[in-house]
Each structure stands twice: as structure tokens, then as C-alpha cells.
Amino acid sequence: MEKLIKRGAEADILLGWWGPLRAVFKVRRAKPYMVTELDLKLRKARTIREASVMPQARKAGANTPYIFYVGIRTFTIVMQYIDGPTMKEMLDDKPVLAAELGRTLSKLHSVGIIHGDPNTANFILSDANRLWYTVDFGLSFFSSELEDIAVDIHIVKEMLAAQHKRVFQEAFNHFLTGYSKTAGQHGLTQILKKLNEIERRGRYGRQLVD
Amino acid sequence: MEKGNLHRWVEQLDTGMKYKRGLGIESTAHTFGVSIVDERGTILSNVKEVYKPPSGKGIHPREASRHHAEKAPKLIGDALKAAALAIDDMDFIAYSAGPGLGPCLRVGATLARALSVYYNKPIIPVHHGVGHIELGCLLTGSSDPVVLLLSGGHTMILVSGIRSWVVFGETLDLTLGQLIDQFGRAIGYSSPAGPSIEKLARDGKKYVTLPYVVKGNDLSFSGMLTSIKKELSRPYEDLAFSLQETAFAMVAEVSERALALTGKRELLVVGGVAANARLSEMLNHVADRQGAAIKPIPIAFAGDCGAQIAWPGILYNKAGISAKAEDAFVNQSWRIDRVSVPWRS
Structure with missing residues (x-):
């Protein structure tokens, strides 16, 4: 009945119907390679987290699909289907779209939502109403710590460099411009300072040097 | 003549x-x-x-x-x-x-x-x-792989960029090698402790819950080290087992993300930790699920x-x-x- 349209790293995305409505079934299936306790814990936590953050994100001004049903025991969320291209498919031709990503992310951050996976693949331009929708809140959490906000931005930067390498610099600049619209120049400066600190943190060489 | x-x-x-x-x-x-x-x-x-x-x-x-x-x-x-x-x-x-x-x-x-x-x-x-990475590509015949680099000083996922290797995801603090070595030291093994921990983990039975921290494509292991050091009264076998299961699952998850997002069809695992059999087993599953090939490196060159x-x-x-x-x-x-x-x- 439901058709598998995408197999992500942590969930299968199926397309089906919820009554008369087109719906996405996001099912977190067991991972055969993971120890059962850990697998169950993660799937449950992420299902609950995603389902609870999505409405909050909408309140903050980021469009998210409506949730129809949450199955804690089946690790399933049924939600509104947003039909349209992802930003991942469009950004290389139109780097200015990254500004939209920046605006959305700063709206989320302003109410203490850390997306946790701000990937261009998680932003969909709805064919129906031409609005950008944010999806995949499985790694999201609530925090207003500068550290967590800066890590979210770090993920964006890394992701743009790896997935959109030819337009990376331009796209990241647009992203920052978009971000500062809501966060303000001062807020952005603080975050970039923290970002710099995170990027310098001993990840490069070995840390055992005397 | x-x-x-x-x-x-x-x-x-x-x-x-x-x-x-x-x-x-x-x-x-x-x-x-x-x-x-x-x-x-x-x-x-x-x-x-x-x-x-x-x-x-x-x-x-x-x-x-x-x-x-x-x-x-x-x-x-x-x-x-x-x-x-x-x-x-x-x-x-x-x-x-x-x-x-x-x-x-x-x-x-x-x-x-x-x-x-x-x-x-x-x-x-x-x-x-x-x-x-380049030796790995040579020995396995990989051309454009997602690379998992797990040496003592690196825990990174990379893809090829423009005349460079681009970091797709990495640890935000400790590397996997450092985590294993520092845990090993805490229970009396010298560095590199990987092989000893792997052996110990095979006899582990009970899974001890440890922090599982994945942020986007990035990982963090420092919380796991702190928390396992507080559990040293438990059997070392269980701890080694739990450490491997948790840390490797994190690595497996971000590897799967990288394959899913880039659509690449090869997963190359290089660095000393690549020699770990349990990690290889997990990564084989990951590659399978994403329709990618994982090509093992001869142990002598890992x-x-x-x-x-x-x-x-x-x-x-x-x-x-x-x-x-x-x-x-x-x-x-x-x-x-x-x-x-x-x-x-």
C-alpha cells in the first residue's frame, strides 16, 4: 500500500494515504547491526523528539508538515506529504536559496530549537503553495546554548562544503545574510566567534602532544 | 651469452x-x-x-x-x-x-x-x-568513494572535492582512536589499545547505556569517555563491549548518512581502527542497506x-x-x- 520513496540513514520514508490525504510514513526500522537496547532507545527517543519539535517549529515560523499520527511502539510518524524539489537539488544553480535556509534556522534558534541536521536535503519547496518546508527533526533538541547553536551552523558550513562544493563560499555568505535577518548582526557575530572556537578545538591532530 | x-x-x-x-x-x-x-x-x-x-x-x-x-x-x-x-x-x-x-x-x-x-x-x-586514503584507493581499486578515516588522530568522513578531500563529517572532540586508547589506559592497557579492547569486548554480555551523540554528520565522544570512566566498577568486558557497540553504531550511522546523501557507491574504510572486526561487520550492513560496496583493506596496510x-x-x-x-x-x-x-x- 505504502511505497518506499527514500531509505535514509535512520528511517524509511514511505508514501501512502491517510484517509483522503496524501501522507508520508516515516518509519524507524530496527537496525540489524545495532545492539537491541541501543537501537530501541534511539528509535523511541527520536520518534518522540521529532513529533514534539515539529509543531513547536511551526509556531516559531518555520513551515513543517502537519502530523496525523504518531506510533511510539511502531516508531512511526505519519505526516502531511510535501511534494516538491529539495534545496539540495536546486542550490548549485541558485546559491541565493541558502539565505532561506539561514532565515529558517535563525527562527528556530530564536525559540531554542536546534535542528541537529540542517541539510539542504531537509528543505522542500512545496509545489502546492511555493513555501519552504523544513523536515527531519529526528536529531533536534531544545537548547539556547551558544555552543549548540554554533554547532548547528558548523553542520551547515560542513554540509555546504561537501555537498555543494562549487558554490560553497557564495552559498555560505547567503546563508549568513539570511541568518542575520532574524538573529541580528550582533547575534551572528557572537555565534561566529563560537563557531571559530569549535572549529579550532583539538580535532585536527593528535591531542597527546606534550 | x-x-x-x-x-x-x-x-x-x-x-x-x-x-x-x-x-x-x-x-x-x-x-x-x-x-x-x-x-x-x-x-x-x-x-x-x-x-x-x-x-x-x-x-x-x-x-x-x-x-x-x-x-x-x-x-x-x-x-x-x-x-x-x-x-x-x-x-x-x-x-x-x-x-x-x-x-x-x-x-x-x-x-x-x-x-x-x-x-x-x-x-x-x-x-x-x-x-x-590514497593507499586505500590504490589497494581496493576505489575511484570515488565515501571515505571513513579512522586513524589515531582522525575520525572523519570525507568525499573528494575540487583538488582536495572535503570533510563530510567528523568528531567534534576526541577521535575514536583516542576514546579507545584512553579507556584502555584507564583499565591498564597500553596504547594503541584497540586490539585488546576488541578482544575484551567479545566476552561482554551486558550492555551499559552510554551517551550516543550524533550531530548532523558530526560525532562527539568526550561524553562517552567521561561516563564510562564512572562505571569502572563494572566488568571490563561489559564496558569494552558497550563502548564498541555505542561508538561504532555512531560511526555506522554517519557513514550511512554520507552514503545516502551523496549517492556514492563505494565505502572505503582506512586507518588503524579499520582492522576491528566488529566495526567491519557493522559497516558491511550499512553498505548493504545503501547498495554500496565496501572494500576491505589488507590488514597489513590498514x-x-x-x-x-x-x-x-x-x-x-x-x-x-x-x-x-x-x-x-x-x-x-x-x-x-x-x-x-x-x-x-
Whole structure:
């Protein structure tokens, strides 16, 4: 009945119907390679987290699909289907779209939502109403710590460099411009300072040097 | 007789003159390795000695560098002898210029500079991580893989960029190798503790909950180390088991994300931790689920070795790149994404 349209790293995305409505079934299936306790814990936590953050994100001004049903025991969320291209498919031709990503992310951050996976693949331009929708809140959490906000931005930067390498610099600049619209120049400066600190943190060489 | 001589001469011309070859010296941490590789990718020799710190201790940079300096002359000789070549037959001298432990790196760099100046050979500084990746590509025949780099100093997922390797995801604090070594030290093993922990983990039964931290494509292990150190009253087998299960699952998840998001069809796992059987098992599942091929590296070349320096040396040499002896420094914290890799696009 439901058709598998995408197999992500942590969930299968199926397309089906919820009554008369087109719906996405996001099912977190067991991972055969993971120890059962850990697998169950993660799937449950992420299902609950995603389902609870999505409405909050909408309140903050980021469009998210409506949730129809949450199955804690089946690790399933049924939600509104947003039909349209992802930003991942469009950004290389139109780097200015990254500004939209920046605006959305700063709206989320302003109410203490850390997306946790701000990937261009998680932003969909709805064919129906031409609005950008944010999806995949499985790694999201609530925090207003500068550290967590800066890590979210770090993920964006890394992701743009790896997935959109030819337009990376331009796209990241647009992203920052978009971000500062809501966060303000001062807020952005603080975050970039923290970002710099995170990027310098001993990840490069070995840390055992005397 | 004459014919035999001629034949030998032609053969010499063929193998001896036609193919470039160079000497690579690896000395970033525990291992001092020397290898000779030719431009066809044939590893003509690959010898090494590994410094072993006293049990319960980490690597002491000064002691390790002393070990390297003692072993170096013999290993250079052994590598040449095994390849039946003289140093004069080399087209270049390559050395690991970082990242790593300063005193250890300097042993290799000093030796490389001396050989380069005395024998008038071009000198080529090579990034240790790039060495792991390029040797991995050579040995497995991968062309455009998602790379999981798990050496002592790196826990990274990379994809090829424009004349460089681009970081897709990485640890925000400790590397996987450091996590394992530091846990190992806490329970009395010397570094590198990977093989001992792996063995211990096989007898683990009870899973102890540890923090599982994945942020986007990034990982964080520092919380896990703190929390496992508070559980040391439990059986070490269970702890080793839980540490591996949790840390490896994190690595597996971000690897799967990388495959799903890039759509690439090869997963290359390099670095010392790649030798772990449980991790390989998990990554096999991951590759399967994403329809990708995982190509194992021969164990002998998974850890640090001279060949990982000599082979990129060949690639740089072909691209016409070398350094001046006076610029052939070491860089203890050389970022892999700042390294120019002209043969990748």
C-alpha cells in the first residue's frame, strides 16, 4: 500500500494515504547491526523528539508538515506529504536559496530549537503553495546554548562544503545574510566567534602532544 | 651469452628505467615505517617497527621519537634491500609531515631532508591522512568513494572535492582512536589499545547505556569517555563491549548518512581502527542497506606504514610537485581539507 520513496540513514520514508490525504510514513526500522537496547532507545527517543519539535517549529515560523499520527511502539510518524524539489537539488544553480535556509534556522534558534541536521536535503519547496518546508527533526533538541547553536551552523558550513562544493563560499555568505535577518548582526557575530572556537578545538591532530 | 645479456639489459630498461619509484617514511606516532613504491602502484617493500609504551601508559612523544631514531637507519637499509634497489635509484624521498606528534614527525622529516640533500633527490611532504586514503584507493581499486578515516588522530568522513578531500563529517572532540586508547589506559592497557579492547569486548554480555551523540554528520565522544570512566566498577568486558557497540553504531550511522546523501557507491574504510572486526561487520550492513560496496583493506596496510607516504609521493611526483629542503617542515596539526590533492577533481 505504502511505497518506499527514500531509505535514509535512520528511517524509511514511505508514501501512502491517510484517509483522503496524501501522507508520508516515516518509519524507524530496527537496525540489524545495532545492539537491541541501543537501537530501541534511539528509535523511541527520536520518534518522540521529532513529533514534539515539529509543531513547536511551526509556531516559531518555520513551515513543517502537519502530523496525523504518531506510533511510539511502531516508531512511526505519519505526516502531511510535501511534494516538491529539495534545496539540495536546486542550490548549485541558485546559491541565493541558502539565505532561506539561514532565515529558517535563525527562527528556530530564536525559540531554542536546534535542528541537529540542517541539510539542504531537509528543505522542500512545496509545489502546492511555493513555501519552504523544513523536515527531519529526528536529531533536534531544545537548547539556547551558544555552543549548540554554533554547532548547528558548523553542520551547515560542513554540509555546504561537501555537498555543494562549487558554490560553497557564495552559498555560505547567503546563508549568513539570511541568518542575520532574524538573529541580528550582533547575534551572528557572537555565534561566529563560537563557531571559530569549535572549529579550532583539538580535532585536527593528535591531542597527546606534550 | 650475448643474447642473455641483451635480454637482461632490456628487462632492466623496462623495469628499472621506465617506472618511477620513491621512498616513503612514516613517523607520525607509534610507527616508524619505510616503503618503496613504483608508479604502477607496486609496493616493492614495506617495513616497520612499532613503539610500544609500558602498560597503562599512553605514547610518550620523546620516548617514541627515540625509538624511531634508533630504528631508522636499519629500516631504511631493510626497505632498500627488500626492493633490491639503492637509494640512488629513487626518484624522490617522501615523508609524513603531519598531523602527529612533533618529536616523532621530526625524526622522519630530518632523515628525509638529509637523504634528499645528500643524494640530490626531490623531497615531498605528505599528509598522513591523505596517505591512508590514497593507499586505500590504490589497494581496493576505489575511484570515488565515501571515505571513513579512522586513524589515531582522525575520525572523519570525507568525499573528494575540487583538488582536495572535503570533510563530510567528523568528531567534534576526541577521535575514536583516542576514546579507545584512553579507556584502555584507564583499565591498564597500553596504547594503541584497540586490539585488546576488541578482544575484551567479545566476552561482554551486558550492555551499559552510554551517551550516543550524533550531530548532523558530526560525532562527539568526550561524553562517552567521561561516563564510562564512572562505571569502572563494572566488568571490563561489559564496558569494552558497550563502548564498541555505542561508538561504532555512531560511526555506522554517519557513514550511512554520507552514503545516502551523496549517492556514492563505494565505502572505503582506512586507518588503524579499520582492522576491528566488529566495526567491519557493522559497516558491511550499512553498505548493504545503501547498495554500496565496501572494500576491505589488507590488514597489513590498514595501520600506519611507509607505503601510505610513498604512494602519494608518486602521485605528487607525477603532478610535478615537490618541496625545497629548507621548506620541508612538519605541521603537527595539519588539516586534511587544506591539503592540495591535484589528482582529485
